[in-house]
Structures are given as C-alpha cells and as structure tokens.
Amino acid sequence: MEVVILDEPRQLAHVAADAVAAQLAGTPDATLGLATGSSPLAVYDELAARCSRGELSFAAARGFTLDEYVGLPADHPERYRTVIDRDFVSRVDFAPGAVAGPDGLARDIPAACAAYERSISEAGGVDLQILGIGSDGHIAFNEPGSSFASRTRIKTLTRQTRVDNARFFGDDVDAVPTHCLTQGLGTIMEARHLVLLATGQKKAEAVHQLVEGAVSALWPGTILQHHPHVTVLLDPAAASRLQLAGYYRETYAGKPRWQGI
Incomplete structure (x- = not known):
C-alpha cells in the first residue's frame, strides 16, 4: 500500500488522473471502476479537462460503477447511474453503453447481482478502480x-451512512434509501490497481484504520492491506491520525520516478 499525502486536493486529483492516463496509455481498452460521492469529483474534473484538450481518450475503454441505490426511480437526480453520467461519463468520450452499473430497479435482485458479476468477469476484470472511504470505514x-469474500449483492445501509449521504437528499435522512446494491469486497479486491482518495478530518479515523489498523470486518477498508497494488491519496486532514505520516511523506518524496504510481 502506497500512501501519498499532499497539501492540496487539486494535487491529489492530478496524481489520480495521472494513474488513469497511464493505464489508458498502456491499455486503451482498459476497464475502469468508477466511484460516485464527493471524493472522486476533482479527479473527474481533471480527467474531463485532459480529455477536452485531447490528451487522453476513453473511446475504447469500459467502465463499471461500484454501487446503486435500490428503488430510486430512473429519473431521480441522485440515482448513481444518473450521478456518474452527470459528473463524468457525459463529459468525456466513452462510447455509448460502455459504462454499466448495478440495476437497482431489478425485479429479481439476486439474478441482477449475479449478472453484474458476470459482466465484469467477461470484460476481463477491472484494471483500475477508483475508491473513496466512508467515515465508518466502508468501501x-x-x-x-x-464479508471480505463478498460479491455484488444487496446491503442495508447503516444509519451513519444514511446521515452522511443526507446532504444529497436535501439533508433529509429519511429520503435516503435504506438498501443498495454494491460490489462486494471480494469483487473490489480483484481489480488490478486500487486508487483511493480521502480528504477532510471526518475521514481521519477511517484512514488510520485503513492504513495502520488491524485487518477487521469492523473496518471493511482494511482488507485493502492485502491487495498488491493500492494507492491511497490523502490531504493533511485525512492523514492527521496516521502515526507514520512523516515516513509516508519521505518515501513519496524520494520515490524513483520510474516506479510511476
């Protein structure tokens, strides 16, 4: 796990975008894992800007989103398929139909989840997955x-997650759906490169557990300690609980350029 602490969110977005650009340069038809929420927004802004300047292209790439609320109407502005289209997909040059997500309106939810798993597998798996982390450590x-072995399935959201997401629903926690479909931890761990972004003091304890804590289902993100290629991008506030923050800064500052990200 590589931990990168940078002073400005724009710097974090630039590093994450560099990782995506390097992936596309080597594999133009790469499969990308796309997260919603506030953490990746600056990354999507940076990628959209580079695409508009002709510096990179998503024309041959594919994408899979991490999760979806259950039961939100197809035209709801906070449906995650709508959100990812608005925040990213519509701003770059993905081919029509190249980005897929779990079907939160499926009549047969277990069958829809199994089909989503198959579609990821048939695409060859995810090359680079963008992630955030919740204040309670959820991924x-x-x-x-x-379960660390979990696959795409239905989950009941915790009260804390619904409170955290209420800002997208007019600060009305009761308007936040109770259930979602999500890629499982086992699914996420099969992506070849995981790029996780976290900013702000509210994420500090979750980041501390993620990087330096014991691997435990109480903090789901800690499973990433067992992945061979994880990049954790943090601002100083999110990194404020890390005991080895100085070491992480030193190792990144002295990193050989040939290693990339």
Whole structure:
C-alpha cells in the first residue's frame, strides 16, 4: 500500500488522473471502476479537462460503477447511474453503453447481482478502480461487518451512512434509501490497481484504520492491506491520525520516478 499525502486536493486529483492516463496509455481498452460521492469529483474534473484538450481518450475503454441505490426511480437526480453520467461519463468520450452499473430497479435482485458479476468477469476484470472511504470505514457500500469474500449483492445501509449521504437528499435522512446494491469486497479486491482518495478530518479515523489498523470486518477498508497494488491519496486532514505520516511523506518524496504510481 502506497500512501501519498499532499497539501492540496487539486494535487491529489492530478496524481489520480495521472494513474488513469497511464493505464489508458498502456491499455486503451482498459476497464475502469468508477466511484460516485464527493471524493472522486476533482479527479473527474481533471480527467474531463485532459480529455477536452485531447490528451487522453476513453473511446475504447469500459467502465463499471461500484454501487446503486435500490428503488430510486430512473429519473431521480441522485440515482448513481444518473450521478456518474452527470459528473463524468457525459463529459468525456466513452462510447455509448460502455459504462454499466448495478440495476437497482431489478425485479429479481439476486439474478441482477449475479449478472453484474458476470459482466465484469467477461470484460476481463477491472484494471483500475477508483475508491473513496466512508467515515465508518466502508468501501463502496460494504458496511462494517461485511464479508471480505463478498460479491455484488444487496446491503442495508447503516444509519451513519444514511446521515452522511443526507446532504444529497436535501439533508433529509429519511429520503435516503435504506438498501443498495454494491460490489462486494471480494469483487473490489480483484481489480488490478486500487486508487483511493480521502480528504477532510471526518475521514481521519477511517484512514488510520485503513492504513495502520488491524485487518477487521469492523473496518471493511482494511482488507485493502492485502491487495498488491493500492494507492491511497490523502490531504493533511485525512492523514492527521496516521502515526507514520512523516515516513509516508519521505518515501513519496524520494520515490524513483520510474516506479510511476
């Protein structure tokens, strides 16, 4: 796990975008894992800007989103498929139909989840997955207590997650759906490169557990300690609980350029 602490969110977005650009340069038809939420927004802004300047292209790439609320109407502005289209997909040059997500309106939810797993596998798996982390350590919507072997499935959201997401629903926690479909931790761990972004003091304890804590289902993100290629991008506030923050800064400052990200 590589931990990168930079002073400005724009710097973090630039590093994450560099990782995506390097992936596309080597594999133009790469499969990307796309997260929603506030953490990746600056990354999507940076990627959209580079695409508009002709510096990179998503024309041959594919994308899979991490999760989706259950039961939100197709035209709801906070449906995650709508959100990812608005925040990113519509701003770059993905081919029509190249980005897929779990079907939160499926009549047969277990069958829809199994089909989503198959579609990821048939695409060759995810090359680079963008991630955020919740204040309680959840990754995607894998809440505390989730199985490390879990696959795409329905989950019940914790009260804390619904409170955290109420800002997208007019600060009305009761308007936040109770259930979601989410890629499982086992699914996410099969991506070849994980790029996780976290900013702000509210994420500090989750980041501390993610990087330096014991691997535990109480903090689902800690499973990433067992992945061979994880990049954790942090601002000083999110990194404020890290005991080895000085070391992480030193190692990144002295990193050989040939290693990339």
